[in-house]
Amino acid sequence: MQGLVNLVNDLALAMAWLLPMACYIAAWIAFLTGTWGLWQQRQPQNPFVGRPWVPWIGIVLSGVFATFDRILTKSTTSAGLDTQVALGASVTGYTDAATGSVISGTGPEDAILSIVSNFALFFEMFGAWAAFMAVVAWNASATGKTNRSKLSCLIQFVFGVILLNPVKEATWILSHWTTSG
Amino acid sequence: MNLSRTGTTSAARLTRLVTQRAGYRQRAVTALGTLAVPILIASHALAQSATGSANGIGAQMQATAQEGLTAGGFVAAACMYVAAFICFIGGVWAAWQSRNEQNRSPGKVGMAIAGIVLCGLFATGPQWINKAANTASGGSATVGTQAQAYQFTSGG
Numbered sequence: 001m002q003g004l005v006n007l008v009n010d011l012a013l014a015m016a017w018l019l020p021m022a023c024y025i026a027a028w029i030a031f032l033t034g035t036w037g038l039w040q041q042r043q044p045q046n047p048f049v050g051r052p053w054v055p056w057i058g059i060v061l062s063g064v065f066a067t068f069d070r071i072l073t074k075s076t077t078s079a080g081l082d083t084q085v086a087l088g089a090s091v092t093g094y095t096d097a098a099t100g101s102v103i104s105g106t107g108p109e110d111a112i113l114s115i116v117s118n119f120a121l122f123f124e125m126f127g128a129w130a131a132f133m134a135v136v137a138w139n140a141s142a143t144g145k146t147n148r149s150k151l152s153c154l155i156q157f158v159f160g161v162i163l164l165n166p167v168k169e170a171t172w173i174l175s176h177w178t179t180s181g
Numbered sequence: 182m183n184l185s186r187t188g189t190t191s192a193a194r195l196t197r198l199v200t201q202r203a204g205y206r207q208r209a210v211t212a213l214g215t216l217a218v219p220i221l222i223a224s225h226a227l228a229q230s231a232t233g234s235a236n237g238i239g240a241q242m243q244a245t246a247q248e249g250l251t252a253g254g255f256v257a258a259a260c261m262y263v264a265a266f267i268c269f270i271g272g273v274w275a276a277w278q279s280r281n282e283q284n285r286s287p288g289k290v291g292m293a294i295a296g297i298v299l300c301g302l303f304a305t306g307p308q309w310i311n312k313a314a315n316t317a318s319g320g321s322a323t324v325g326t327q328a329q330a331y332q333f334t335s336g337g
Contacts, residue, residue: 006237013239016331021246021253024324028257031310032264032303039268039299042275042292063313066322069331074318087329124333165335 005118012122019068019128020087026132027065030139034058037143047144057142064135072128072164075157081165085128109174116170127163130156247328254326257306265303272296 037055040046048054064071069085076083116123134157140146141153162169272293279289302309314322323329 010237010239013237013330014242017239017242017246017328018249019331020324020329021249024250024326025253025257027310027322027324028253028260028306031306031313032257032260035299035302035306035309036264039264039271039295042288042295059309059313060317061313062310063315063317063322066310066314066324067318067320069323070318070320082335084334086332086334087323088332089327089329121333125331128331164333167335 008119008122012125015125015129016121019125019132022132023065023068026136027062030058030065031062033143034060034062054142058139061135061139065132068128068132068135072131072161075131075161076164079158079161081161081168083124083165085164109177112174113167113170116166120166123163123166127160129160130163131160134160243328243330250326250328261303261306265300268296268303269300270296272298272300 034055034057037048037058041048041052041055069087072085073083076085134153137146137148137156138150138153141148141150272295275289275296276293279293311322314320
């Protein structure tokens with residue numbers, strides 16, 4: 001179990017380093033394709049006939065990618081999760097929720113919460129990546145590169161945001177099975 | 182290919198497959214149960230004092246991300262340079278064409294204006310991405326060519 005926690009959190013740290021890089025690349029690609037779309041609209045082979053707003057979506061989404069951590073923070077605030085997402089230039093360790101055995105405690109709730117806390121960073125990074133891929137897919141859907149519906153992209157983004165505070169959600173779910181009352 | 186089994190009836194083969202699957206399931210349950218015993222006995226083995234390794238996969242990805250950002254930054258600059266060049270040449274050529282007797286049309290004038298304006302947009306791409314960031318989130322861009330990692334602070 002200890003090894004699994006270490007491995008999963010190390011994978012989460014890898015995802016934490018790679019996501020800003022992906023956001024940076026996605027930002028300039030969205031800007032480049034969006035602005036190129038504006039130029040294409042002046043060409044005879046304009047691919048956005050009847051949809052003049054599509055290139056503008058790319059330009060705005062470049063800003064979304066460039067500040068994706070702030071977008072996630074705003075989303076968690078809207079969802080009531082109150083998770084602050086930020087970027088740091090150093091390796092972020094993770095602290096274990098349980099100082100003793102997770103089996104000990106006042107009941108099974110404590111054990112489950114400790115386990116969720118130990119894997120929280122992975123949940124959060126998975127959620128952030130899911131939300132990022134949802135925005136990428138939404139942009140691809142708007143430009144006609146994929147047939148995915150925009151609603152499915154929105155649902156994926158929402159589920160990604162939901163994962164950004166797993167401890168709070170686990171606490172809420174477990175409150176329905178509390179042993180104290 | 183083992184042709185000796187082709188004569189077996191479908192029902193018999195199905196029975197044997199089901200029996201095999203049930204056998205695997207029994208063995209899997211036994212194996213899992215055996216593995217669970219030490220965990221139940223030694224409860225202290227469950228995730229104590231876990232700390233991130235400074236030499237692990239996660240830390241190594243910092244260098245990878247830095248390489249990706251450096252390469253991505255150069256590629257982005259090159260793409261925007263070329264796009265600005267194409268837009269400028271295209272815009273000026275459209276302006277020239279719009280003044281020729283045989284090609285005069287309002288579309289060419291619009292293309293000329295768009296090309297020259299978009300040339301400026303590409304040439305100052307990072308500033309415009311920053312403006313888009315302000316539009317989208319109310320603040321300046323947070324990503325740059327310096328590798329950074331996501332951090333989460335839960336409000337409870």
